[in-house]
Amino acid sequence: MASEKVDLDFEEHRSGAAALSSDSEVDEATSSINEKALLRKLDLKLLPAVTILYLLSFLDRSNVANARLEGLTTDLHMTGNQYLTGLTLYFIGYIPCNIVLKRTTPRLWLPTLTLGWGIVATLMGVTQNLAGFFAVRFFLGMTESGLFPGVVFYLSMWYKRKERQYRIALFFSAASLAGAFGGILAWGIAHMRGVGGLNGWRWIFILEGILTVLVALAAYFFISNYPLTTTWLSDDERSYIHARLKSDSDATNDEKFNWGEVFLAIEDIKCWLYGLAFHTLSLPLYTLSLFLPSIIKAMGFTSAQSQLLTIPPYALATIFTVIWAIVSEKSGRRAPFIISSSSLAIIGYIILLANSSPTKRPGVSYLGTFFAAAGIYPSVALALSWPANNVSGQTKRATANAMQISIGNLGAVLGTQLYRPNTAPRYILGHSFALGYLASNVVVVGTLWFILTRENSKKEKHLEHHPTTGNGEGGEKGDRHPRWRFNV
Template sequence: MTEKRPPSSASHNGGNCTPSPGASTETIDPAEETKLLGKLDLFFVPIIMAVYLSCFLDRSNIGNVKVAGMPEDIHATSQQISTAVSIFYATYVLVEAPWAIALKKITPRILMTALCVVWSLTTIFSGFITSIGGLYAARLVLGSCEGGLFPGLNLYLTMVYKREEQAKRVSYLFVCTALSGAFGGLLAYLILKMDGVGGYAGWRWVYIIEGLFSMLVAVMVWFGLPNDPTQAYFLNERERELMQIRERQRAQYMGEEKFSWEEVRITLRDPKLWFSGLIQFCQDILLYGFSTFLPSIIESMGYNSLQAQYLTIPVYVVGGGSFLALSFASDRLTLRSPFLVFANFFGIVGYALMLSPVSNGVKFFGTFLCAIAAYTGPGMNITWLNVNVAPHHRRAAAIGFQQTMANCAGIVAGQIYRSSPYTLGNAFSLGAIGVAQVMIGVLAMYIRRQTRLKERIAKGELEDTRKVRTGDRELDFGYHL
């Protein structure tokens, strides 16, 4: 049942200001909406999680095969393997903004399925490389495909869910990042036991089997993600009507369908983008360094290569579980920065422990604390940007450019984790958290200042001299702090 709501409410904008005249005043019965959200999650979330899980598996499995004899078989030095880790991001960062902006034009279904198919084939063929040159080529192709996935999935989530529903759903992506580490470590541990089967080394089977898994996921994407979520195949007539109401409620957030270069120019002049990009760069130093080199870090503590694979599993589970819990609280309170700062404090303690002259057991405990910051930080920050930029094409550009800046961290991570006991990498990561904490404070102050400016203009205390007054700059668009 739909009804009219009082014009003083602006809950769909996440703020406390009066909605704009064009905003929808239709509401949905909470019980109906809860049921609808449950159905959306049931059908969309497993597919989105599976595709991101496969993506991160194929990206980070180089860390698993590094300790399983791959460098020796292709006659690669430790420095060359670090270069292979870094070179992935050379193409990755170049394509993120273009893929994000092109998502609606190409359509989500075609774009994400095509990218998934190409990187799956690349992963399978990585199992047959014989030289460092082959590994470099495979990593470059992998980066050019995977660079479009994370911005694309984030934008797809904004096409389905409201602003106050997004942190929980973004958390599912980063839970997959953690699961890929846990699952990847377990899978690698099991697959490596196939060493010699068919005349192939165990590390080659890691690539082949994980690539075949990704190919199955590509089929799921093609059949499971409709281009228009409001007309999804699994919705009945009433549920499609409810989706249309939700779409009208989010009209201010989504904006016009037609692409505009002016929205891109507005994005590039928005301080929120640049502050967020710097924060994300620092947080991704942790994420990429930690997720790629954790088996090597644990091995440097005195464990053998197989132990290093399965000991990563509980660490990744803690990292993913912590973000899941914090994201639920973040959505409920519509607060982002406090949870980001809170999670980073665990990382500061964790890296400090790994750098201290303590027992290996204590250092291993430190990896659990680092995991909380490594997985919560990037996801919470991208959510913070998602909910504070509108309309769609402005947000698409913001996510693309933010990820372009942020993923340069992958190039850095591959160079700072060079050799055991990885003091340089851990120290650099600790410093990155410190810088991130400062930048989070700066961005929070900027958002608070913009909110107060809007309030004063709305009350008539100040003349509105701003050049941009649309999308998230509208007076009734409430920012999330």
């Protein structure tokens, strides 16, 4: 029965696309549509739903940092290095799986992922030993792995290319917001120490995991499918969305899975550079989100103070992520904003490394965390949205997104082993790696900027000599078509 339902949705989507292909019908339908009002409607219906899911995802993966301050490692008799191994196992289980989304529907797949990791996250609260901790972290990574690349692909089926980056960046801002929420929630929940005979860290996992499960069950009703099968749009609005996407990208194409498109992505140096752009950011991103409470505590603060002091840097990062997304969208540029934001984070790590005595001058090191957070999160948001704008062909784009996440998370795997207890309070090893990776990010993004600009220039010269080249994406040529322009 489930497969019949998926086939029915697919056939409905395909037949709807065919029915809307008449230019006269589109012209008649779109004459009364206000595009700005329609975009506001899409934003209000789509973005809050997926942003809530991602906020919970980042909260459930990073709350282990808060739980550590409340006795997690002590109760489970873990050494510092064993704790780091548990963090690494999360990324070993992290396997992007957009192909499942293409074979099901967003309303089924995204809430089911959320329900899965919500249950796993809750089980963390009743873990009794090291083996249980390792198992839960591995399966948490596995169940969370499909959300981000799935949502990026999902939004590409609703918005035009120039509109996606801003929406994806807003969606990603939930990551820094989760850090702020995590600090205040952990501070409050830690006061439940002793309730039910459980330590405070267990309640952090149990309550936040149960919250995720409840939201997941509700998500089956508030997550929408694709435009042509959504009930809250009028026929005219569906026609308009189909027409604007058809003229802009491949979102309306009835594209079957094709291994040739997969290999096109693998052979494209730009897809590898998108992956390296995230790789050079994922190490500082995840080391900051997983170790910020410990970094602050090592400055001489108590556990409760450290939980609360994580909030301001994350709040600033959220504001910067939104501002950078808006300015980047208006300018139509990506690379210069990533480079400038990463440079801001570089300043933060220089401050952290330069302070030879964090316990005597905690304010200096704490200032460094503001620069680091305010620089890392905007860069990650822009880097992760780049392939959604620049890769054409649904299968190729899904492959490029998966490559980016997979290559990127290798940086996180390394990062989880760097902030060892014996390197506190200065954490020179971890901070130095983060600084080096951010400097590498500037180089990678600069290289990608050069390559994209050069390819756009080649296409311009081709059109000068062949002005009759067809419009659109050029069918199977996708982003290789002379009229396709890369966002730089």
